Amino acid sequence: MIRKVELGSGSHNGIFGNPAPLGLLGLSVSCAAVIPFSFGYGTNVAGFTTAGIYALTFGAFCQLFAGLMDFANKNSYGGTVFTAFSFNWFINAFFFLGAGYGLKPDHHILLAVESVLLVFFLFLTYGFGFFSKLFFYFLIDIDLLYICKVIKGLSGTTILEYPIAVFSIVLMLISIWLTLASLINPVSGKEIFKIGGPVFLAHRGRRFDWTVRRKIFEILYNFWRENAFKEIPLAEFEKRLKTGMAPKNVVPELFYLLEYGALSATYSDEKKSEIQSIRLTAAGIDLYEQLILKKYEF
Secondary structure, eight states: OOOOOOSOBTTBOSSSOOOHHHHHHHHHHHHHHHHHHHTTOOOSHHHHHHHHHHIIIIIIIIHHHHHHHHHHTTOHHHHHHHHHHHHHHHHHHHHHHHHTTTOOOOHHHHHHHHHHHHHHHHHHHHHHTTTOHHHHHHHHHHHHHHHHHHHHHHHOOSTTHHHHHHHHHHHHHHHHHHHHHHHHHHHHTSOSSOOOOOSSOOOOOOOOOOHHHHHHHHHHHHHHHHHTTOOEEHHHHHHHHHTTSOOOOOHHHHHHHHHHTSEEEEESSTTSOSEEEEEEOHHHHHHHHHHTSOTTOO
16 A cells, blocks of 8 residues: 655645745736836826726735735744735825825925834845745845835925836836746746745754765665666666765664665575665655655645
């Protein structure tokens, strides 16, 4: 009977699926809805109402759902970011809906809030640097956008309208790219939409090195494909193992895998202290195919 090994399902193992694409999709659509204002379009009742509805549905609700799912998945970082962004879009939606009827937010309160948000975004930028380069640039764009907003609020200048529009467009484009990377890359099994590695490397405690154990399985699995359940002599196995690897005593690893049930062996003594030849068991084959070859992931 096949025993499915659960070490998480690929890149995600929470209660819900990865909620990031939903939140990013909502952000990209809501950005698209408000960008025309920066170029003088849609500044009427119909335009403000339309933008308000998109900001409410895509901007607020998509990111709220994404944040709550992240919290349920025990991801406090993503949950906090998406949920806070959703509240910001709720407020934006009310501003747009009110603007259609001549209601405007208080300038001083808006400036104070945007200044505080800028401080948070600066620290979040550092945090996103531990995820990937594109997420890091994504937050830098938000930082620049809010810097322009704060300077505009303090000085009253209109010269920053176009930089704000440009940063908003870049924010939308990066959101679209990240959404597609989150959706298409796992399905295709290829990094079609590249997001780059982390900018910063977090300090982690000592972790298990899977290099030798994975090589053991690889050698024995390939031998099984060619010779079925015939055992490979230990000398030949060690010769293949040393190819491209630093010398290491592999016997303790073999005895562990024998005890685990992943290997079967013939011994050269009655005490079973010296291995003569080894092979993968059916359980060992299944373990390798699940964890390395991902045979249950479609």
